[in-house]
Amino acid sequence: MTDPLVTVEKLRIGATTDSGRKVEIIKGVDFEIAPGEIVSLIGESGSGKTTIALSLMGHTRPGCEIEGGTIRIGASEMTALSNRGRAALRGTEVSYVPQSAAAAFNPSKRIMDQVIEIAAIHDLMPRAEAEKKAVELFRALALPEADSIGQRYPHQVSGGQLQRLSAAMALIGDPKLVIFDEPTTALDVTTQIEVLRAFKSVMRAGGISGVYVSHDLAVVAQIADRIIVLKGGEIQEVGGAEQILHAPRNAYTKQLLAAFEPVPHQPQAQPAQSAKPKPVLEVFDLCAGYGTIRNGEPTAKILKDVSFKIERGRNLGVIGESGSGKSTLARAVAGILPAYRGGVMVDGMEMKPDLKDRSKAELRRMQMVFQLADTALNPAHSIGAILARPLTFYEGLRGKAREARVTELLDMVHLPTSLRHRLPGELSGGQKQRVNLARALAASPELILCDEITSALDTVVAAAILELLKELQSELGLSYMFISHDLSTVEAICDDVLVMYKGEVVEALPAATMSSKATHPYSRLLISSVPQLDTGWLAGLEQDPELVAQFANR
Amino acid sequence: MPQSLLPWFLVIQRLGIALLTLIIVSFAVFFATELLPGDVAEILLGQAATPEAVAGLRSAMGLDEPAFSRFIGWLVGLAGGDLGTSYVNNTEVVDLLSGRLSNSLRLAGVTTLVSVPVALSLGIGAAMWRGSLFDRVVTVLTISVISVPEFMVATLAVLIFAVWLDWLPALSYGVDTSSLGAMLKAYAMPVITLSFVISAQMIRMTRAAVIETINTPYVEMALLKGASRKRMVLVHALPNALGPIANAVALSLSYLVGGVIIVETIFNYPGVAKLMVDAVSTRDLPLIQSCAMIFCVSYLLLITLADLIAILSNPRLRR
Numbered sequence: 001m002t003d004p005l006v007t008v009e010k011l012r013i014g015a016t017t018d019s020g021r022k023v024e025i026i027k028g029v030d031f032e033i034a035p036g037e038i039v040s041l042i043g044e045s046g047s048g049k050t051t052i053a054l055s056l057m058g059h060t061r062p063g064c065e066i067e068g069g070t071i072r073i074g075a076s077e078m079t080a081l082s083n084r085g086r087a088a089l090r091g092t093e094v095s096y097v098p099q100s101a102a103a104a105f106n107p108s109k110r111i112m113d114q115v116i117e118i119a120a121i122h123d124l125m126p127r128a129e130a131e132k133k134a135v136e137l138f139r140a141l142a143l144p145e146a147d148s149i150g151q152r153y154p155h156q157v158s159g160g161q162l163q164r165l166s167a168a169m170a171l172i173g174d175p176k177l178v179i180f181d182e183p184t185t186a187l188d189v190t191t192q193i194e195v196l197r198a199f200k201s202v203m204r205a206g207g208i209s210g211v212y213v214s215h216d217l218a219v220v221a222q223i224a225d226r227i228i229v230l231k232g233g234e235i236q237e238v239g240g241a242e243q244i245l246h247a248p249r250n251a252y253t254k255q256l257l258a259a260f261e262p263v264p265h266q267p268q269a270q271p272a273q274s275a276k277p278k279p280v281l282e283v284f285d286l287c288a289g290y291g292t293i294r295n296g297e298p299t300a301k302i303l304k305d306v307s308f309k310i311e312r313g314r315n316l317g318v319i320g321e322s323g324s325g326k327s328t329l330a331r332a333v334a335g336i337l338p339a340y341r342g343g344v345m346v347d348g349m350e351m352k353p354d355l356k357d358r359s360k361a362e363l364r365r366m367q368m369v370f371q372l373a374d375t376a377l378n379p380a381h382s383i384g385a386i387l388a389r390p391l392t393f394y395e396g397l398r399g400k401a402r403e404a405r406v407t408e409l410l411d412m413v414h415l416p417t418s419l420r421h422r423l424p425g426e427l428s429g430g431q432k433q434r435v436n437l438a439r440a441l442a443a444s445p446e447l448i449l450c451d452e453i454t455s456a457l458d459t460v461v462a463a464a465i466l467e468l469l470k471e472l473q474s475e476l477g478l479s480y481m482f483i484s485h486d487l488s489t490v491e492a493i494c495d496d497v498l499v500m501y502k503g504e505v506v507e508a509l510p511a512a513t514m515s516s517k518a519t520h521p522y523s524r525l526l527i528s529s530v531p532q533l534d535t536g537w538l539a540g541l542e543q544d545p546e547l548v549a550q551f552a553n554r
Numbered sequence: 555m556p557q558s559l560l561p562w563f564l565v566i567q568r569l570g571i572a573l574l575t576l577i578i579v580s581f582a583v584f585f586a587t588e589l590l591p592g593d594v595a596e597i598l599l600g601q602a603a604t605p606e607a608v609a610g611l612r613s614a615m616g617l618d619e620p621a622f623s624r625f626i627g628w629l630v631g632l633a634g635g636d637l638g639t640s641y642v643n644n645t646e647v648v649d650l651l652s653g654r655l656s657n658s659l660r661l662a663g664v665t666t667l668v669s670v671p672v673a674l675s676l677g678i679g680a681a682m683w684r685g686s687l688f689d690r691v692v693t694v695l696t697i698s699v700i701s702v703p704e705f706m707v708a709t710l711a712v713l714i715f716a717v718w719l720d721w722l723p724a725l726s727y728g729v730d731t732s733s734l735g736a737m738l739k740a741y742a743m744p745v746i747t748l749s750f751v752i753s754a755q756m757i758r759m760t761r762a763a764v765i766e767t768i769n770t771p772y773v774e775m776a777l778l779k780g781a782s783r784k785r786m787v788l789v790h791a792l793p794n795a796l797g798p799i800a801n802a803v804a805l806s807l808s809y810l811v812g813g814v815i816i817v818e819t820i821f822n823y824p825g826v827a828k829l830m831v832d833a834v835s836t837r838d839l840p841l842i843q844s845c846a847m848i849f850c851v852s853y854l855l856l857i858t859l860a861d862l863i864a865i866l867s868n869p870r871l872r873r
Contacts, residue, residue, distance in 0.1 A: 057778055090780035103771040108793045108869050118779045153869045169779075 004032035005176055005209050011069035013051055026051055026233045038210040040224035044458035048233040049213045053179045057094050058086035091118035095170035099182040101162035105154035111165055112150030118173040137168040141198040160191035164198050180212045188321035189529040196222055217260055218531035221245055222538035229253045241535050259459040260533060265493055278348035280447050280479045281310040286342035288332035297340055302328045304503045315480040317494030317511055325503035326483045330449045334368045364394050367440035371452040373432035377424040383435055384420035390442040409438040430461035447479045454489055466492050487530050499523040522551045561871045565862055572858045583846040584625045587839050594641050597837055638840035647844045658825035662810035664741050669749035677760025682787045699754040708747045708820040725822045744821045752806040759802030767791040797864030804860035812849035
């Protein structure tokens with residue numbers, strides 16, 4: 001066996017919190033990476049996967065520090081080097097592909113200057129040669145207009161292209177090891193496929209070793225030879241990709257895999273009613289957009305004639321990629337963004353387009369839960385105050401009665417009453433999202449608009465939130481309009497699905513048969529692009545190139 | 555609109571806003587001076603004047619016309635370069651101002667040349683070596699300078715350099731400025747005092763703006779490409795901090811034209827600010843109005859320039 005390229009022994013990394021307390025975030029980690037091997041670090045947020053990956057470059061984020069252990073890359077020992085010595089290895093021996101290329105490219109410099117910067121910093125080759133090499137890499141990464149794309153600024157190319165350009169930036173100095181830090185997490189599924197393929201082929205062609213950090217097992221299955229499962233700064237399990245996916249030994253790995261299993265949704269039993277009940281939400285020919293309004297129409301029209309119905313007690317999923325208008329739809333229905341044409345009917349009563357013109361009783365029926373609980377909850381208010389406000393606003397509750405109701409709401413979302421006095425910043429992501437949900441419940445709504453409410457959460461936590469939604473539905477007879485880009489989440493909770501593309505509903509169909517019965521080409525493309533827990537999925541995937549060219553935002 | 559024209563559209567829009575602001579300010583200046591107590595004709599003629607004489611002077615000076623028509627007349631005059639005639643000594647305001655303004659601008663120019671490069675390098679340096687001894691020394695010094703009033707700095711400077719050491723003249727105007735050395739000597743103390751006052755704010759704002767861009771992912775990316783600290787800050791962070799830095803510099807410099815009254819008084823320097831204070835004590839309305847307009851124009855020029863730099867340094871708007 002050849003010598004490993006990377007050897008990490010007893011790595012310990014500590015962090016100093018804002019209050020000055022010291023905590024150990026990596027608690028003695030050992031692993032090796034062979035030349036040409038791609039190893040994945042997988043785990044939920046806070047598991048230390050990014051911290052370990054960055055430490056391979058001798059870098060720790062502010063406040064963190066390598067406290068012990070050794071990191072050897074090739075002939076050099078990262079941990080023993082000076083800052084200058086580490087800088088000399090960055091880009092030439094080890095390089096980095098960031099999570100968000102959109103944020104990692106300097107907005108004020110041309111792409112080419114940034115891609116070949118490694119060559120300039122380390123004086124590897126003359127500029128003309130570096131540019132030639134960059135163009136070759138652009139071709140290898142299947143970027144369009146390889147000769148001229150470098151002359152653009154970062155805001156002039158798409159997200160998927162930027163992510164591949166960042167790989168070119170990492171490969172320009174012929175590194176032996178490339179670190180991928182969740183490089184496809186911010187991308188749409190149809191874009192993700194192309195990026196993954198491009199990464200895989202250049203890495204294989206160059207025989208380069210890789211560290212692939214991700215929280216998504218299905219993505220990792222496509223690219224990694226070996227998987228390291230992390231939790232709380234400790235390795236839980238190490239194994240080949242096949243073994244981890246099909247024969248996990250560790251309890252935590254099993255839990256991760258279980259959260260991935262689609263849980264088919266059981267529709268609510270419809271109560272027998274004499275007359276046909278009115279749908280809880282009916283939307284017809286809804287048009288909305290942004291920008292200055294001329295002749296009653298905004299300059300940027302987003303939603304185009306959207307119509308649908310949600311029957312009482314049933315859930316509607318809205319799926320689509322970024323820019324499809326799904327969040328705009330929720331905002332228009334809620335009245336945050338007044339629709340300029342079409343109508344919204346709740347329980348058979350027509351709503352005014354603008355939130356400001358709706359009565360309290362109308363507002364009460366329909367509540368919205370936002371994606372990021374971090375920004376939706378006022379960081380200066382206690383949880384009790386956050387929940388008390390809508391109670392006073394809608395029901396005029398005060399004093400003891402209000403306090404009792406706050407306790408009841410916390411109980412409904414399975415949070416202890418003691419959290420009442422805490423601030424949002426002291427809660428975990430899942431807890432915050434529960435508070436966010438409890439705030440919507442405070443109005444005793446009939447319909448809740450959920451805008452990507454599980455997208456920012458770890459798989460296991462998100463699964464628990466979905467469980468809670470189902471439970472609340474059966475207790476309170478709620479209906480959900482559930483917006484998500486994640487098809488399996490929608491399958492797990494919804495009865496019907498709308499597929500949106502560029503502001504239009506391209507298909508409406510039952511969630512249960514979504515995968516098998518979708519007929520619109522875009523729905524089929526979207527469904528077939530969702531990564532499967534199967535190491536051969538990407539290699540075996542065939543998509544009609546014409547279809548891809550037509551619909552994917554590449 | 556074609557993409558390439560967008561920045562120029564923004565530039566023209568910005569200039570239009572500046573012009574509009576100027577008109578609004580001229581309105582405010584004119585009517586604010588109208589509100590000053592006392593009647594010019596009475597003051598000019600003294601207590602012994604007969605009512606007939608006062609009325610005659612009023613109509614001769616055009617003071618009995620409605621305020622609004624006088625405003626329009628004044629505005630039209632301003633646009634044509636006619637600032638009016640001083641009530642007090644019957645000379646053209648332009649003549650009174652021109653010498654004073656060039657004095658003020660010379661002092662402001664020298665101070666800018668000295669303070670801006672020093673302040674920017676100190677601010678960028680403090681951001682580059684954040685948390686180091688250098689950073690802490692700079693931070694402590696800027697805070698102490700901000701907290702010390704300028705008359706204190708000026709008085710101390712006179713005490714040390716003119717009285718004790720006898721290196722520099724205590725007065726800046728009317729002394730020998732024929733050679734470069736002599737000129738530097740004459741300007742040294744007001745320039746040092748003013749630089750102290752305006753640099754502190756520039757240093758702090760520059761440091762904050764650069765630190766904010768240092769904390770962005772693209773600067774971390776530069777670090778992970780093996781870039782040195784210098785390269786990270788100068789090549790990656792600084793170009794993106796130009797907008798806020800230009801604004802901070804403009805705000806500080808705008809102080810140099812109108813706000814330097816204390817320094818002008820202590821060093822007996824005949825600048826515009828001192829002229830305006832004198833004009834207020836003699837109720838010389840045309841002179842007051844002209845001075846106020848000059849302060850406003852210089853302020854608007856600086857702020858507009860800073861905004862134009864911010865617009866043109868952003869590639870999203872430039873292309």
